Amino acid sequence: MIICDLHTHSTASDGKFSPKEVVKKAYDRGVKYLSLTDHDTLSGIAEAKEEAEKLGLNFIPGIELSTTYKGETIHILGYFRGDDYKNPELNNYLEDIKKKRIERAHEIVRRLKKFNDIEIDVNEVLKNGKDTIARPHIAKAIIDAGYNYSKEYIFDNFIGDHCPAYIPANKLDSEDGIKLLRKYNAVVVLAHPVLLKKLDIMDVLHLDFDGIEGIYSLNTPEATENFLKIVDKKGLITSCGSDSHGHEDDDAKHGILGSQSMEEHRVEKFLNKLNSNA
Numbered sequence: 185m186i187i188c189d190l191h192t193h194s195t196a197s198d199g200k201f202s203p204k205e206v207v208k209k210a211y212d213r214g215v216k217y218l219s220l221t222d223h224d225t226l227s228g229i230a231e232a233k234e235e236a237e238k239l240g241l242n243f244i245p246g247i248e249l250s251t252t253y254k255g256e257t258i259h260i261l262g263y264f265r266g267d268d269y270k271n272p273e274l275n276n277y278l279e280d281i282k283k284k285r286i287e288r289a290h291e292i293v294r295r296l297k298k299f300n301d302i303e304i305d306v307n308e309v310l311k312n313g314k315d316t317i318a319r320p321h322i323a324k325a326i327i328d329a330g331y332n333y334s335k336e337y338i339f340d341n342f343i344g345d346h347c348p349a350y351i352p353a354n355k356l357d358s359e360d361g362i363k364l365l366r367k368y369n370a371v372v373v374l375a376h377p378v379l380l381k382k383l384d385i386m387d388v389l390h391l392d393f394d395g396i397e398g399i400y401s402l403n404t405p406e407a408t409e410n411f412l413k414i415v416d417k418k419g420l421i422t423s424c425g426s427d428s429h430g431h432e433d434d435d436a437k438h439g440i441l442g443s444q445s446m447e448e449h450r451v452e453k454f455l456n457k458l459n460s461n462a
Contacts, residue, residue: 185445190219190244190454191261191375191397191425192441196228197248198320200430203228206441207235207243213442217451219246221261221425223318224281226269244458245269248375249365253358253391256382259375260358261397261423262365263458274368284354285317286310292322295349300342304329318353319343362392371458373423376400378407385414394457395421399446401439402427421454422446 193199194206201209203220210218218241220232229245236243245264252258268274289309296302309325310317323338333341343349356364365372374396377385385396398411399422415422424446426439 186217186448186451187213187215187442187445188217188424188451189215189426189428189442189444190217190246190263190423191221191248191400191427192219193222193248193427193429194220194228194232196220196225197222198318198429203232204235206428206430207232207239207241209441211236211239211241215241215442217242217244217455219244219261219263219425221246221248223248224250224285225278226275229269247365247370249361250353250355251358251361252355253388254383256380256388257355258358258361258380258388260361260365260393261373261375261425262368262370263373263423265369265371265458268369271368274364277364281354282317288351288353289317289322291351292319292343292349295351296322296326296342299348302326302331302342358388358391366392371395371421373397373421375425376402376427377411378403385411389414389418393420395423395454397425398422399424399444400427401425401443402437421457422450423454424450 189210192206194201194203196203206220220228222228226247233243247262249260249262251260290306293304293306293309304325308328309321322343323335326333326338362372371394374388374393377396378400396411396415398415399408412422424444426441426443428441429438432440
């Protein structure tokens with residue numbers, strides 16, 4: 185078994201550690217192949233790649249795109265071949281997503297005051313996230329402002345889906361997200377299928393995915409077995425990830441960096457796909 189972590193987050197989106205720190209921790213934990221896959225941004229890749237090269241760690245530039253399909257949030261992992269992630273057109277597109285997320289944060293802050301009498305400074309929210317502003321940053325700002333609520337309570341009662349202060353994120357259609365990643369020469373993988381709520385994995389696999397994240401920190405053994413059977417039957421690749429956000433002591437919603445591994449033949453199949461032009 186080879187330790188791989190092809191799904192990690194840094195301070196460039198909603199992770200606890202800088203891109204450089206993520207790489208260092210992965211190296212110290214024996215990770216052989218690492219990808220930084222921050223939400224809807226590539227801004228941490230250069231720093232992570234530089235550190236990985238210093239340490240001699242195999243690094244794959246990546247991203248996790250937030251998309252929607254048939255009313256379900258679908259996260260898509262993109263793994264870039266070569267330097268295509270540097271493309272200005274792609275990064276301008278991602279910058280536009282960032283601006284829309286900031287506008288959304290402003291509106292959620294306004295609604296929190298209106299509906300819940302919770303007053304926070306939107307600038308404190310924006311300080312919590314570098315290039316991807318999301319609801320966890322708002323929850324942190326509420327706690328930092330002195331409100332005696334847990335993160336879970338804040339989501340359940342104030343900013344979760346269907347709460348008065350909730351504003352839906354402006355998400356790409358899943359098919360468009362796949363096309364976007366393919367345009368810039370990326371391998372496209374369905375992230376954490378175990379977290380699908382409304383749809384079954386077979387409902388989305390007819391989209392143009394190269395593979396699925398069949399090995400994932402929150403899988404049960406039975407789920408992993410089922411996903412790998414699907415991968416083998418359909419001739420897809422599997423990725424392997426923790427979805428680490430760095431909050432290892434208090435955030436059971438994500439895994440521990442470097443905690444996942446996969447068989448050598450599956451790693452080889454993934455790398456062959458990454459190194460091919462098809």
